[in-house]
Amino acid sequence: MEKLNTASQIPLYHQLKQIIIEDVESGKYEVGEQLPTEIELCDYYSVSRITVRRAISDLVDEKVLYRKQGKGTFVSEAKIERELISIGSFSDITTESGKEPSTQILGTKIKKPSKELCKLLTISRDEDVLELRRLLSINDEPFIIETSHYPISRFPNLETYITSNQSTYKILRENYDVEIVKAEKTLDVKLSNPEQSEIFECDTNSVLYLLKKTAFDKKDEVVHVSNSLFLASKVTFTFTVKE
Structure with missing residues (x-):
């Protein structure tokens, strides 16, 4: 010693x-x-x-x-690099990187949208939205806590198709003929609360990245909005700019 x-x-x-x-x-x-x-x-x-x-x-x-x-x-292991401007699904991107993705559904519910959701999804306060909370893992390590909202008027019965072992984007393609082609994203930071810390197995008030995304289809219509939380110690965001 x-x-x-x-x-x-x-x-x-x-x-x-x-x-x-x-x-x-x-x-x-x-x-x-x-x-x-x-x-x-x-x-x-x-x-x-x-x-x-x-x-x-x-x-x-x-x-x-x-x-x-x-x-x-x-x-610690080496940080996982994530392309900030990519639009592919979590499952596809992770598989392409040679790692094993897995998904755990933390909860689903039908609810009335907030004023902010109405604006983002371009729907009225009378319409319902599906809130989908998932834990996305890479090689069995918790990687993303994701909360997404989908307009029920456009995607009726979407909650019945959601499973832990299938990409949501694949469900949209195969059941609703909708494909994501564009996404607007903003990146922020926050501190983890006790629930998030328990999921990520980290200290309370650990630094998290908060990635807010609005996804669009070929008609430039909003498909869903999502908030994704990443443990900052486990991920590095990159982006590529072409002249």
Whole structure:
């Protein structure tokens, strides 16, 4: 076990950070592996808990490590890159990247739209909308909490077609002859609430990306609007501009 140099001008927490980084890079701690507890690290390196916490917190901020609420600290994997201006379905994009997508339906309900939804979907307050909440995972790791709204007048009985193992965009193509060809998106950040933190297995108030999307068909009519939440430590958004 490598000891820290108490005579060095380099702070102990920084020395500990470097040791952990080297251990990750050498493969001593593999991606997804849990680190020893704070108490164990204190014993290993003969340092205070404050020193260990400072080192771990810095490494979490730097995305080398991540915390699972109530479980411990783990080694992060490389961030998943997501093309910000893509319009393909989650299933198609994930499969094309060589990873395994999966979907869990968190809830569906028919409800009256808010004033904002009426404006986005160009419908009246008297019309119903389908609210679909899903958890989208990659290789069994939670990746997106998505909430989408569809106008029932245009997609009657849509809720009866929704399943955990089929792309919603595929359902729209095969059952309603509707294909998404354009999407307008805005990207924001927010902090996770307790429910979102439990789903993502992260600390409460972790940084999330909030991606708001309005999807259009070939007739330039709105098909649906959605809000998607991503754990910021797990994804990097990219975009390509062509001259």
